[in-house]
Amino acid sequence: MPDTDSSVQAISMARRDGAPLDPPPEYARLRQEAPISRVSMWGGRATPWLVTRWEDARTVLASPGVSSQNTRPGFPTAIENAPAMPPGYFFGQDDPVHDTFRRALTREFMVKRIEALREPTMRILDQLLDAMIDSGGPADFVEAVALSLPSLVICELLGVPYEEHDFFQSHSKVLIDSAVTAEEKIAAHQALGDYLERLVEDKRRQPMDDLVSRLAEHVDAGTFSVRDAADVGAFLLFAGHETTANMIGLGVLALLEHPEELPRLYQGKAELANSVEELLRYLTIAHTGLTRIAIEDIAVGDVTIRAGEGVIILLNSANRDADTFADADTLDLARANARQHLAFGYGIHQCLGQPLARMELQIVLPEVFRRLPNLRIEPGREVSFKQTSAAYGASFMPVTW
Template sequence: MNPVSAPTHDALTTEIPDYPMARAAGCPFDPPPALGELRSHAPISRVRLWDGSTPWLISRFEDQRALLGDPRVSADSRRSGYPHQSAGLKARRTESSTFINRDDPEHARQRRMVTAAFSIKRVDALRPAIQRIVDGLIDELLAGPKPVDLVQAFALPVPSLVICELLGVPYADHEFFQTRSKALIKQTATPEESVATVRELLEYLDGLVGEKLEHPADDLLSLVAERVRAGELTRSEAAGMGQLLLVAGHETTANMIALGTLALIQHPDQLARVRESEDPKLIASAVEELLRYLNIVHAGRRRVALDDIEIGGVTVRAGEGLVLANDVGNRDPEVFAEPDRLDVGRNPRQHVAFGFGVHQCLGQPLARVELQIVYGTLYRRIPELRLAADIEEIPLKHDGLVYGVYELPVTW
């Protein structure tokens, strides 16, 4: 028997599991146990999605990095075989997709237009402004009633205020775009709901682009509008870019703030290390470790093969979908010692929480700085911070593209 075809045959003749898979009860921070089993025994295997399609699930860290960096792998959601997360998300991408769901050269052309705003140097210059935002919100927490929902009072406002300032979006509109952002990333949304939501957001961003064309300011949307004026972007492309930056710029970081806080509260020894440290390197390490440990992008990164690709003894055929399960990849014992243990001193910078290759997260420098400031400030200023409910009562976001908590009641 051909040794290359054997794993493919084995994977297809056993029962194909449904994906996404369920987390274990009482283990809100860990990937589903079935994913760990697949990584150990069938690291490249078929899974069944909502529409009956059976893409390849990639569960080993090194295989994920290899495929994410392979030009024969496409992120274009319009291609046949692309493994969409749900009917609603498929409809939304059909209605309006952005450069993150395009391949080079179009992906690179549009991405370059906004890359400078998220450079490490530019983002570092924002540290004092972000620190003021964080301190101001903590002042309000300390002056207000207890218990309080940390999501609404702190985790969501921090990145929303920052991205609004950066983009030039009025923070007064935060309830409008936060509500629609949540609906946009819900895997349970119907196609009709997803299309209606994306149209509302695009109409809103198109209006802002129009305002920036008339009255340019010192913000990122004004730079995007200038590309429209120069004929390098259409108005609809500019609105789509604005929507992407606005939604991604607050949803992911907000969930990392809240879920990271919950994880640290549940690991008091690690929380003490963060709270008592005055070393910026330890705080930076804690951010990387929490990104690795929590993996809020928990439905896998989706791709489709452009050519036949041999990986891990399996031949993935052109046109077949790929689901790269970064949550279990970041728990790979071949790469991370004691991967299921939270260790804020680990500093696992090679993790794939932000992806890898040309499509890795554009805003990761900003997310890192925001999280460093939050983790380095919140627990020091409120040293008695603790849950105001049993952890079993905390509502978890199992139904979204981004994992986290809907509420986090805390007191001190």
């Protein structure tokens, strides 16, 4: 992200003391004074555009004149000369590669498929809460529930055999643990990749009603390779694990801080669904923004972004834009236009797994407070946060009940 080694402005991601759930205060000033501005990164060797307003963010993300291909010169990756993403990580690809993989997965996230995961998700949550309660407390809610649930749900989605859940979950946790070394992450990534390749081959021989079996069908049809199918599985793990885990933790924390909003979770399906949308808007865990590069000149507000120039879209700023969301810094679970948020992005690269994330949050949030009506942060201890992660969240959340 932007640094301080250039005369072009640099932007801090530091959040205000006492307001860990709010975006950096500098973003509000930028939305008013310089909604599209240059920022410095890579020691000043790149000066991409920073987009902070909701309308401008939608314009960029919907434009066919921008690319998601991180190997293009000047693409604003977090580190200079970042390695290319494999095709299976299709969020970093342009069409036709992006379209090929997305089409192969679209039906997996339709309502019928996601609804079939509700019962397993509730079962997993009950098991995790039972274990946490049986421990007698206090407990780290992140470790006990928030981290474990998404990876176990993804196991159900992919078709990972139950007896291999522990292997899958333990290695997936390593990938998102900021305390482990780069070597440990590489080893975990390799182990999961090798495992998923074997799983694809197993499903080719003995298909079942799961996502990996249907990816195996695409391998047999020549749509993509076994390794591509394994990479898709790995991508779904990475994309759906830490992001949802962070939203679960922050969602619980936001409701602990705003107990007056809790009744909305129990007023009906529509009210619960809207409550989740407002939490997605208010918390917006995309901490470092979405990155693109212009492949043709595009007009955004009063600025023309030229071909070859990088763009960083700050979703957490766009979702606090008062021109779109009245009283935008207030959590209001009854907000009428909450679903206009950009927490899942916008345009052709909008998060494919958003129905799964919504379903998990709609189950977890009301059930946690139903099972633990006296849930609170452990007195005398503090929540710690992932200040430098691309996906913002709580790293430690000590609770008692």
